[in-house]
Amino acid sequence: MRSPARIRASDAERESVVGVLRGHYAAGRLNQRELEARASRAYTAERRGELLVVLADLPYQRPRGFSRELIARRAARVHRFLLRGHAATFAAVNGLLVGIWLLTGEGTFWPALYLVPSSALLTWHWWGGRIVARRLSRWRVGSRPT
Numbered sequence: 001m002r003s004p005a006r007i008r009a010s011d012a013e014r015e016s017v018v019g020v021l022r023g024h025y026a027a028g029r030l031n032q033r034e035l036e037a038r039a040s041r042a043y044t045a046e047r048r049g050e051l052l053v054v055l056a057d058l059p060y061q062r063p064r065g066f067s068r069e070l071i072a073r074r075a076a077r078v079h080r081f082l083l084r085g086h087a088a089t090f091a092a093v094n095g096l097l098v099g100i101w102l103l104t105g106e107g108t109f110w111p112a113l114y115l116v117p118s119s120a121l122l123t124w125h126w127w128g129g130r131i132v133a134r135r136l137s138r139w140r141v142g143s144r145p146t
Contacts, residue, residue: 005049017042017051024058072136079129090122 018039025035042054097111 003049005047005052007048009045009048009051013048013051014042014045017045017054020055020058029058072133075136076129076133079132083125083129086122086125090118094118 021030021035021038021042024030025032030038038054042051045051045054094111094115097114101109101111
C-alpha cells in the first residue's frame with residue numbers, strides 16, 4: 001500500500017494549506033517573509049507529504065472544506081460501494097450453489113452450509129454500517145468520534 005505522504009497533492013489541497021498558513025499569519029505565528037516562503041513551497045509541492053512539512057511546526061488548524069458532514073458522506077459512499085459488492089458476491093455464489101444443488105438432484109439442501117453464515121455476514125456488514133453512520137452523525141466538530 002502506498003504511503004499517504006507519497007500521494008500526489010491536488011490544487012485544492014495546496015490552496016487549503018495556504019489558507020491554513022494565512023490563518024497562522026493572522027494569529028501572529030508567522031511573519032510576512034515566512035508566510036511567503038511557506039506558501040511558495042506549498043504551491044510547488046507535488047506530494048501530500050511536502051504539504052505536511054510546510055505545516056509541521058505549527059499547531060493544527062482544520063483546513064477549510066473539512067467537515068464532519070464531508071467525512072460522513074464519504075464514509076457512507078464507501079460503505080454503500082462495499083455493501084453492493086458484498087451483496088453481489090453473496091447473490092452470485094449462493095445462486096451458483098443452489099443451481100448446482102438443483103441440477104444434481106441432491107436430496108439434502110447442502111448450500112445452506114454456506115448460505116446461513118454468509119447471510120449473517122451480510123447482515124452484520126449492513127448493520128455495522130448503520131451504527132457507524134449514526135455515530136458519525138452525532139460527532140461534534142472539534143471532538144473525536146466515539
